[in-house]
Amino acid sequence: xxxxxxxxxxxxxxxxxxxxxxxxxxxxxxxxxxxxxxxxxxxxxxxxxxxxxxxxxxxxxxxxxxxxxxxxxxxxxxxxxxxxxxxxxxxxxxxxxxxxxxxxxxxxxxxxxxxxxxxxxxxxxxxxxxxxxxxxxxxxxxxxxxxxxxxxxxxxxxxxxxxxxxxxxxxxxxxxxxxxxxxxxxxxxxxxxxxxxxxxxxxxxxxxxxxxxxxxxxxxxxxxxxxxxxxxxxxxxxxxxxxxxxxxxxxxxxxxxxxxx
Amino acid sequence: xxxxxxxxxxxxxxxxxxxxxxxxxxxxxxxxxxxxxxxxxxxxxxxxxxxxxxxxxxxxxxxxxxxxxxxxxxxxxxxxxxxxxxxxxxxxxxxxxxxxxxxxxxxxxxxxxxxxxxxxxxxxxxxxxxxxxxxxxxxxxxxxxxxxxxxxxxxxxxxxxxxxxxxxxxxxxxxxxxxxxxxxxxxxxxxxxxxxxxxxxxxxxxxxxxxxxxxxxxxxxxxxxxxxxxxxxxxxxxxxxxxxxxxxxxxxxxxxxxxxxxxxxxxxxxxxxxxxxxxxxxxxxxxxxxxxxxxxxxxxxxxxxxxxxxxxxxxxxxxxxxxxxxxxxxxxxxxxxxxxxxxxxxxxxxxxxxxxxxxxxxxxxxxxxxxxxxxxxxxxxxxxxxxxxxxxxxxxxxxxxxx
Numbered sequence: 001x002x003x004x005x006x007x008x009x010x011x012x013x014x015x016x017x018x019x020x021x022x023x024x025x026x027x028x029x030x031x032x033x034x035x036x037x038x039x040x041x042x043x044x045x046x047x048x049x050x051x052x053x054x055x056x057x058x059x060x061x062x063x064x065x066x067x068x069x070x071x072x073x074x075x076x077x078x079x080x081x082x083x084x085x086x087x088x089x090x091x092x093x094x095x096x097x098x099x100x101x102x103x104x105x106x107x108x109x110x111x112x113x114x115x116x117x118x119x120x121x122x123x124x125x126x127x128x129x130x131x132x133x134x135x136x137x138x139x140x141x142x143x144x145x146x147x148x149x150x151x152x153x154x155x156x157x158x159x160x161x162x163x164x165x166x167x168x169x170x171x172x173x174x175x176x177x178x179x180x181x182x183x184x185x186x187x188x189x190x191x192x193x194x195x196x197x198x199x200x201x202x203x204x205x206x207x208x209x210x211x212x213x214x215x216x217x218x219x220x221x222x223x224x225x226x227x228x229x230x231x232x233x234x235x236x237x238x239x240x241x242x243x244x245x246x247x248x249x250x251x252x253x254x255x256x257x258x259x260x261x
Numbered sequence: 262x263x264x265x266x267x268x269x270x271x272x273x274x275x276x277x278x279x280x281x282x283x284x285x286x287x288x289x290x291x292x293x294x295x296x297x298x299x300x301x302x303x304x305x306x307x308x309x310x311x312x313x314x315x316x317x318x319x320x321x322x323x324x325x326x327x328x329x330x331x332x333x334x335x336x337x338x339x340x341x342x343x344x345x346x347x348x349x350x351x352x353x354x355x356x357x358x359x360x361x362x363x364x365x366x367x368x369x370x371x372x373x374x375x376x377x378x379x380x381x382x383x384x385x386x387x388x389x390x391x392x393x394x395x396x397x398x399x400x401x402x403x404x405x406x407x408x409x410x411x412x413x414x415x416x417x418x419x420x421x422x423x424x425x426x427x428x429x430x431x432x433x434x435x436x437x438x439x440x441x442x443x444x445x446x447x448x449x450x451x452x453x454x455x456x457x458x459x460x461x462x463x464x465x466x467x468x469x470x471x472x473x474x475x476x477x478x479x480x481x482x483x484x485x486x487x488x489x490x491x492x493x494x495x496x497x498x499x500x501x502x503x504x505x506x507x508x509x510x511x512x513x514x515x516x517x518x519x520x521x522x523x524x525x526x527x528x529x530x531x532x533x534x535x536x537x538x539x540x541x542x543x544x545x546x547x548x549x550x551x552x553x554x555x556x557x558x559x560x561x562x563x564x565x566x567x568x569x570x571x572x573x574x575x576x577x578x579x580x581x582x583x584x585x586x587x588x589x590x591x592x593x594x595x596x597x598x599x600x601x602x603x604x605x606x607x608x609x610x611x612x613x614x615x616x617x618x619x620x621x622x623x624x625x626x627x628x629x630x631x632x633x634x635x636x637x638x639x640x641x642x643x644x645x646x647x648x649x650x651x652x653x654x655x656x657x658x659x660x661x662x663x664x
Binding site: 034192 | 271272273276277279280283284313314318327328329333664
């Protein structure tokens with residue numbers, strides 16, 4: 001069984017506030033680009049599954065021509081191989097088009113042995129859509145599990161997983177193949193090892209463009225405008241009181257007056 | 262514009278940089294302020310650093326090391342000291358002042374015997390040179406080593422020893438020929454538990470409070486002759502070559518402090534408003550931040566130069582001294598300016614810059630005071646000092662045989 005893990009290269013979260021509207025529109029970000037933090041959980045889970053079940057792992061990322069740092073990071077963590085999909089294949093398309101391209105890449109990396117499991121982080125820290133993996137499942141016509149907190153077992157062509165939902169958790173069983181988005185509770189991503197770093201730095205990552213992927217990158221949405229939210233005016237109120245109880249009572253009254261509680 | 266990282270370092274180095282900085286931000290920074298406040302050693306970091314290979318980063322894989330180069334050691338040192346000096350000091354002392362000297366000066370038997378346990382972190386090691394009455398004046402050490410058959414008997418006291426009360430391996434220096442000054446010093450590897458060897462912790466430090474600093478007392482400690490490092494009388498040269506290793510880490514670490522001071526000062530200066538605008542718009546605040554950036558750019562280049570010479574196996578005592586001298590002084594200036602940018606808040610331990618300022622004062626004292634480095638550089642420039650070839654030079658980095 002092969003496992004594909006979808007990753008995205010995003011600005012370092014510490015530098016997100018510095019990204020300007022012009023940069024976002026042009027894609028020429030000045031920020032340090034790193035692997036999307038949510039995707040690190042998916043990469044870790046892929047490596048763990050490789051250890052548990054002996055599967056081959058491949059990281060796939062769609063991005064600009066030279067954006068392979070996130071893939072190198074995944075290789076350094078321990079995935080077996082990586083593929084870069086040139087974003088030109090979607091011709092400025094939206095999430096639906098991105099899902100189309102990634103699904104086509106998943107089909108192609110299968111090669112002789114099909115990919116039966118796709119892992120993804122729950123969202124990206126820049127786009128924040130949280131729908132790409134659902135689109136990939138739809139395009140592949142596979143089942144979808146979201147917010148998975150534990151992969152219990154893979155046996156007899158079925159995957160058993162624990163999935164969190166609001167107010168609870170359930171254990172589900174789905175037939176392979178399946179697309180899974182993982183929650184951060186699923187694991188603790190490892191740091192790249194020096195051996196992994198050496199391997200990653202020497203790896204040649206193939207880039208697939210229009211010549212490699214046959215897709216109809218239809219799109220339904222386009223950006224008409226992009227703006228940053230205005231900074232909120234924040235008022236600070238410090239409660240005076242002789243005791244903690246007195247201050248807490250004042251705080252509770254204020255929260256009720258503002259209809260917060 | 263290309264960054265220094267892109268211009269001077271390989272992709273492998275930059276992956277090391279991301280990994281090491283991630284480690285510092287995730288593992289070191291959340292806990293270190295509390296350790297500093299309580300003067301406690303962060304024991305919980307040792308197995309994590311060992312697992313990642315930090316403790317043997319630039320030792321060949323055949324001795325259990327990670328097989329990386331000296332620039333990688335510099336990068337990890339920088340990243341660790343971005344969080345706190347004490348954590349970088351642990352790697353510097355354990356690796357640069359103990360394991361690397363064994364790699365450089367040890368017999369093959371000593372390398373095979375001692376290095377794997379050090380690289381894996383099964384043993385933690387320190388370096389005992391300074392004494393109550395001998396710091397910069399190394400030749401004035403009073404510790405004695407008397408040869409008795411196949412053993413030496415060591416007596417003396419070491420002071421201001423980083424990791425003294427944590428380590429279980431000690432590289433100490435003692436005089437085998439007391440009448441021959443610096444040429445009468447020899448080096449020995451001691452192990453915790455040997456009769457007559459005791460250690461303790463020194464309290465009341467101004468900075469690097471999350472590091473252990475202490476003393477080593479030797480009362481007739483019997484040391485097998487096979488634990489002597491190098492030849493008899495070679496101790497001074499070994500000690501000085503050790504400093505070439507450690508000073509490199511100190512310099513690189515200081516670059517990490519400058520970077521931390523810039524990051525924290527920029528963040529604060531853009532948020533904090535006075536007189537109706539962010540303090541980042543006040544020119545005298547800008548001047549302080551510009552000076553920090555100037556020092557960072559210079560420091561990065563000096564560290565890269567020294568590390569590159571090390572990789573090539575070229576004697577680098579002058580360049581490493583220059584890097585250590587400049588970078589530690591620059592880090593002290595940067596931390597001082599960072600506290601000033603933060604105003605009264607910077608004077609409290611609510612912000613990291615206060616800790617960096619206290620830490621940087623120690624770095625201009627240890628591994629050769631700034632005054633010692635000033636004299637060294639003057640002597641080189643005036644033609645009064647020349648480095649002679651060592652019997653055992655540090656090998657050049659060779660990826661084919663180290664990995």
